Amino acid sequence: MISPAQCRAGRALLQWSQQQLADAAHIGVVTVRQFESGAAEPRHATLDVMKRAFEAAGVIFEARGEMVPGGPGVRLAER
Numbered sequence: 001m002i003s004p005a006q007c008r009a010g011r012a013l014l015q016w017s018q019q020q021l022a023d024a025a026h027i028g029v030v031t032v033r034q035f036e037s038g039a040a041e042p043r044h045a046t047l048d049v050m051k052r053a054f055e056a057a058g059v060i061f062e063a064r065g066e067m068v069p070g071g072p073g074v075r076l077a078e079r
Contacts, residue, residue: 001047002054002061004036009074010059024053 002010011021018036022029027046034040035050042050051061058077 001044002051003072004038006061006072006074007032007036007050010054010061013059013074013076014054014057016057021050021053024057025049 007021010016011018014020016024018032019029022032025032025046027042027049031040031042031046032050035042035047054061054074058079060075060077062073062075
């Protein structure tokens with residue numbers, strides 16, 4: 001799943017507000033706010049719809065590994 005930092009980074013890449021992410025994922029903006037601040041951990045299904053909204057907009061989530069030695073990251077797909 002995605003981390004709060006990946007969520008913030010994904011929004012920054014797309015220049016989305018928290019409300020725009022909430023709208024794209026069909027969830028409440030409070031859910032996004034609380035997740036990004038670390039105040040709450042959404043259900044797995046909620047994180048999944050957030051991730052799918054990002055991916056539909058061209059964000060690629062990368063896990064720690066050879067390509068991302070410092071940890072998980074995000075990038076935009078080549079268009």
